[in-house]
Amino acid sequence: MAGVELVPIMDYEIAHVNIAMKSEDAAANELVSSKRRSSMSKKSDDVPAVVNWHNDSYPFVCVLMLSDTSKMIGGETLIKTPSGDIIAAEGPAKGKATVLQGRILTHLASIPIGYTERITSVTSYRAKDPLVTEGSVLKTVKPEVNYGSNFNVFYPEWVERNF
Template sequence: MATSIISTAELKALVLDGNKHQMIADNDYLSQIKPIEDALPAIDPSIRFDPSIHLAFKPEHLKTCKRKTMEELGAACPEQISEVGVSEPFPLFTDEAVEIMRSELLRKEVFDEYGRLSYNSTTGLGAMIRGYAKDAAPFTYAAWTHPVTVSAVSAMAGVELEPIMDYEVASVNVAMKSPDAAQNELVSSRRRSSLGNKFDDDVPAVVGWHNDSYPFVCVLMLSDTSKMIGGETLIKPPSGEIIPAEGPAKGKATVLQGRILNHLASIPIVF
């Protein structure tokens, strides 16, 4: 097996240069992202986030949305900060809010400045958009940092949370794939269905198996999932059984104790 070694000095130079070698290619943006941006409804850029209009969370969701404890996941440990390990998707933002977030995100200048290919994407085209919200997406930044939003996410997590690094606010995983990769994933999804929707370690992923630096993460679905297979956040607790946070839908979110729970962002397949 060949091993590639990058020196510390070379790695530092790449980082200081903005990791431009990992930029999303123009042809990939134009073929896979631009058509989505073009289909967006016209958005008034003066709209400001208003939780009474743009937040879909209601107190009753604490009772109607199931949450699995760390103990139920077989992952209880002294380092956990809440009994809650993961929630099923719950309504967080309205359709209007999601469309505004998409309009701020999908611009070419945002992809060029803040988008980079994921280091462990299984297709080689999965990308991450990070560090953009405060400077390039004022609605999105306000939506995630508003005290009412933070209170809603904290309630679902079972512990008081707060955003502490602007760079991580509204970090986005973007699924892109070649036609060959799309076909392979469709075969994989059919194989999974034949196994009773069970998962194995080689699930196609935008971001492969990892743990987060933050104790908790809130994962929001920005896409319409009505014609989509997959897209779940998958969890692999110490037992080794892979557990999906099922039922992602546009505007819904899942909270996950991601520092402790090993997880991945699975690639959705559109049919």
């Protein structure tokens, strides 16, 4: 699929897990009161997101949905094209994975409604062949494009340098 054989980026860090949870009552109320957008603006940066618009530190990522999504509306991976249009990967489902060039493609995970849990596992990959250019960059844990996050509070060792 990638055109080259891939291996996990690091032997000691195979994946990380993202977890979001809410009560069943909150999820049910959300479904009743929500008026989901019927269509998304084709050039909108204002998309409610689990993780805002970003590029990953590593060349390829595989996002595996671990939660039951049968009562969930939305939650797709959205990808921003070079022209600024937004396209959605097929909706998430338990056991389904989305693979993308995370280092190249600006993307986000949209916030679904009606979920009680949203658990994903993300594995980062690089080309196995050491002669293939490796485009990884060491950035913060969650390098958002829309600034204003609290990364300087939560990850000061990555954001600030004391000389």
